[in-house]
Amino acid sequence: MVNILQSFFSSGILIDILAFVIVVSIIVVFHEFGHFIVAKMLGVKVENFSLGFGPKLISKKIGETEYAVSALPLGGYVKLLGEDPEEELSPEDEKRSFSKLSPFKKFLIVFFGPVFNFVLALVILTIIFSAGKPILKSVVGKVMKGYPAAAAGLKKGDIITSVNGKKIWKWSSLAAYIQKYGKHTIALGVKRPINAASNNKIAKKLPITGKTDYSKTFLINIKPRLVSGLNIFKQKITRYIIGIYPSNVTVNQGSNIFSAFYSGLKEVWFIIYITIFSVYMLIAGKIPATDLGGPIMIAQLSGRAASMGLSQFFYFIAVISVNIGLVNLFPIPALDGGHILFSFIEMIRRRPLSPKFQENAAKIGFAFLIMLLLFVSYNDIMRNIKT
Template sequence: MGIISAILVFGVLVFIHEFGHFIFAKLFNVKVLRFSIGFGPIVFTKKWGETEYAISLIPLGGYVKMYGENMEEGIDESDKDRAFLEKPVWHRFLIVFAGPLFNYLLAVIVFAVLFITGVNEFLPVIGEVKKDMPAYSAGLRAGDKILQIDGKPIKYWDDMSQYIKGKAGQKIILKIERNGKVLSLEVVPKKTVVKNIFGEDHEVGLIGIVPKGDTILVSYNPVKAIILGLEKTNEITKLTLVGIVKIIQRVVPADNIGGPIMIFQMAKQTAETGFASLLAFMAVISINLAILNLLPIPVLDGGHLFFYIIEMIRGRPVSVKVREVSQYIGLALLIALMFFAFYNDISRIISK
């Protein structure tokens, strides 16, 4: 079941990406010759209208073949107005940009659905107080329920945790409930150096408490869920961009880069923990796919967009020779990156 789930996740992400290109091509009256999931030899094909829909052998992506997208292709005068290269540059820009855009929107929608169906939140009830930390000295004990911090109502543990982390060395006032009584206690979070997700030292405030583990399923109305979905997508987008910068800066080891094998393994693992986890994983990978495709590397969508921006500024397209050379360079970079990712994936499997 895990393998099937992984294949479905990969297939959905590719389909959504290519559907973005496809629907915008249709919107701007560009003739679409083929819509393929996968590359290489065609395994299955079906033609509806003017478009051939195909499943190809190599499941590492897909493509939308549009009429007149290459200069070397002949263009009939009768269909000239439907050729990709004959369209205004902003039409071409939007057609190419639509692929990553749809991956981004998929993540927003998936997160919104998860917020509508409900997410588990830890209640602000203390399960353990560490004796060598400020919370114990201030009088906090296991079983205490935190009602307010500095006059702000607290509903969930994470809200409280994030607030305390930002108050290192500063006095805060906790209003708690204990055995039916409400008490106010002063605590000064201890300045503590911890590792962030990129392995860098980061100073936060800690008071030394652990949640009891009680949770509540919190659901949101569709409007709020979409807002939260957008916020979550933006949060992961920023983390991903920072992660790329950290890899370039060598803060994060390059062996963290993974390829399709790692994605399949992670999809299989998340599928085993539940459907909601699998959906969240799909949203994260969809964001990563959108960002990867927007990198200004020829062959990728970002490379095409970069040339279109230059065309908008100059008022004329980049020369064919420059584009051809760039395509070869971009293809070489992409192949090198894929080999490196596969190498990392295989190394992880062998080292287990």
């Protein structure tokens, strides 16, 4: 037993669990706050707002709402008066009941849970972009033998300053230009310490002084090689490479608040696009279902992100927040998307669906979600066993 405990605490499992709890709690509480604030604005009585689930550890009633911290710190919940359409209410309470709202108001309350997930992600990303994020500089960290870069004489530590006359300083710009001009020979502007140029083809062009000198830029010509591989969706792709890897030299690039906000918006949209495209690829059978990850994978990724620093950890929270917001909009009973679908049906029919139908639909939805949870958890376990 002692050995098991020592193994548990010495491994990264504890960090993974703690990071997972923080990630889920922040995202779910923010999601529930979206429901809470809109319900309050529309006059619906909010009976409970809890941080966590299970037995209440601390609770305090402020006004008509009981605020609580519960034992299981995995998110939280909001309880609205009249969520159960068959709940018996006094005439006074009926006026403030969720079930008696117009379908449009029901839609707003339900919809703003996922909306707040997107807002949370946008706020986090705006802060990250305004504070500055590490940008890889175009400094060569490794040159692969047998590839064009090695044949042309590139060396570890070289700084690539231009591609075909276009000035660059970021590694991402270098990679983009290699893809753009890869069909033909490209001219790279290179800076390197002169005293590191010995025994190299470029050395013939450099005056050896014995001192580190980056004062001159030299052009070398490289013909990129076209290679094939698989992208993150396991689709076959081709790309041009010259056989180099970046160093870990970075520079922090911050933005003003408006630029950071715009960058945050673009990043949220990119995450939404990747998520939707991943779902499409899964449905189309182009991604195996065994690639789906569940709570164990999220916990492991949470721990990994936390170990990389606050910026990476909060970026991960933003990504998961967008994913949860988007998935909650899927029209599955028991998710927000299912309630939104019921609201639209009520608008069209001009009367609500029967409580019995909604109850049965919710049971089917919960059963589906539980089976999905078991399936992705099985994937996680098998993935860990194999590795």
